[in-house]
Amino acid sequence: MLKILQRLLKHKFYLAIAIVILVGGGYWGWQKFFTTANTVSYKTAKVEKGTLINSISGTGQVAADNQVDIKSKTAGTVVVFNIKNSQEVREGDLLAQVDSRDAILSVNQAKTNLDLAELSLKELITPPSQTTIVQAENSLKKAKEDLASKKLDQQISHDQTLESKKKAEDNLNKAYEDAYNTITNAFLDLPDVFSGVYNILYDNSLSNSEPSLNSDDSNGYDLLNSFLLDNSSERDRFESMLNNNKDSYTTTKKSFDDNFTIYKNSNRYSGKDLIENLLSQTIETVRKTADVVKDESNLLDFWVDYRTTQELSVWSGVTTFQSNLNSYTAKVNSHLSSLLSAQRTIQDDKESILNTTRSLQQMELNNPLSIVQAERSINEQELKLVDLKIGATELDIENQRLAVEQKKNDLLSAQQSLADRSIRAPFAGVIVSTAISRGDEISANTTVCSLITKQKIATITLNEIDIAKVKVGQKVNLTFDAVEDLIITGEVAEVDTLGTVSQGVVSYSVKIAFDVQDDRIKPGMSVSASIIIDSKPDVLMAPTSAVKTQAGASYVEILVNNAPEKKDIQVGSSNDTMTEIVSGLNEGEEIIIQTINASVNSTVTTNKSSGQGSGVRIPGMF
DSSP, X not given: OHHHHHHXXXXXXXXXXXXXXXXXXXXXXXXXXXXOOOEEEEEEEEOEEEEEEEEEEEEEEEOSOOEEEEEOSSOEEEEEEOOOTTOEEOTTOEEEEEOOHHHHHHHHHHHHHHHHHHXXXXXXXXXXXXXXXXXXXXXXXXXXXXXXXXXXXHHHHHHHHHHHHHHHHHHHHHHHHHHHHHHHHHHHHHXXXXXXXXXXXXXXXXXXXXXXXXXXXXXXXXXXXXXXTTOHHHHHHHHHHHHHHHHHHHHHHHHHHHHHHHHHTOOTTSOHHHHHHHHHHHHHHHHHHHHHHHHHHHHHHHHHHHHHHTTOOOOHHHHHHHHHHHHHHHHHHHHHHHHHHHHHHHHHHHHHHHHHHHXXXXXXXXXXXXXXXXXXXXXXXXXXXXHHHHOOOHHHHHHHHHHHHHHHHHHHHHHHHHHHTEEEOSSOEEEEEEOOOTTOEEOTTOEEEEEEOSSOXXXXXEETTTGGGOOTTOEEXXXXXXXXXXXXXXXXXXXXXXXXXXXXXXXXXEEEEESSOOTTOOTTOEEEEEEEEEEEEEEEEEEGGGOEEXXXXXXXXXXXXXXXXXXXXXXXEEOSSEEEEEESOOTTOEEEEEEEEEOSSOEEXXXXXXXXXXEEEOTTOO
């Protein structure tokens, strides 16, 4: 042995190999003979129906007095007040009534909503009739026909609008040409008008035609000098009118010459802007010309009136002038009307082009959207027809059942709100004080009256979180430390509106009226109360410990081929031990409530057991 060791020391490589073999062999032997085999087992429980109760617990004492403040549960106008001081009342007697018209409407609406939800559920469950399917097919056919008709109508409307635009453009081109013709006609007559107006003022035709006139003065001065010397005021007025006429003529003639120059430099092929500006300028010139003609007519009319008044003869030349001016007036007014009409036609054709252009733009924007909407309608009708032929899915039916349950809850809530409008005596007693009158506007928790009762009353305290869930009328289970095995029921009779702060903690008092009178219960005894906040009978329930959540979704685990498998569920209300199962599980299904890691020497439990009727399942042993 020593020799072997000495050889190994001399050959360190072989020594290292020997050490590895010894260590490995030792570890293998320990694993083989000294470790225990682990097994995993699962404890299950059946999903069952029952009553799910949510409650709040509190402690207190049996009260020494038995006076309770009766408070309103809702706000509104007091329409009935049936009590007075010292009046005896029985349990359930109506003490006061708050206006309940809106609450009645809410109840009726809730009933209607429930009926509609139940009708929808019935329609889902009932297979569609052949008539319904045919109607759906007809609706789909009509939607397709509407799409084809819409496309055709849009195309026709688009083509018609294009034609209208083209016609308006043609009309506009013609309107410019007509406008130029109208301008030309005006300038054919206007020179004669200006010549005639000028001659009336400045030539000497009157002196040539009237023997009494021997001067070579202008007609204007001859007319002015014909006024008698003792008629100076009339002469001054005529002279003022004559000067104004001359000034007006000079100004208007200058406008006409400028206008006429532009006209002579244009033609009917000139640009539209030039023709339109020429039209506007010509209209203004003709208006001024009409004013000049009118002013001269007024001038001569004044002279004729004067001569007639003075019983002097009216010169024949003046009469001729008046006749000429009447002719000029007719011509000028006719041209002005034609020019304005041409201008209006151009504006109308421009607006028509603008309107048709806008219509085309709207069509380009809205027509595709209208087609998409019609196509969407076809898709909806197709899906509706497919749904009718396939029938409602289990998910659709379950969702509608949930909607029915929601509407039932809404109805119960509305009915409770209506019941709260009637303030009734929670127990028999005597009214000792009243705090309101008929017609008063009251708020929730307003004290209506105070009632002394022969029933025993317990007062307990609750924190600010629990008190928010407590309402007058809720049922209570009461136990007493001094009287073993005694459980009596009661009812919440009064809830404090204002809390009491002690060392930073807010607490509220709750008075509970006993349903049963037991002589063993004495004032001052300690009492434990369990206030039933919510009670759901005949609901599917599972142990709360079995319900898990992941990413906001609830699930449980079931055994499939002796292996756990996740199953999604929807949950409702819950308490410390049980959770309502809304969907995802059926009554009698078994779910895993506990996983057990077991070995030969020990057992490790990963979840606490809860409920009854549970069993242990070990994979590979069933």
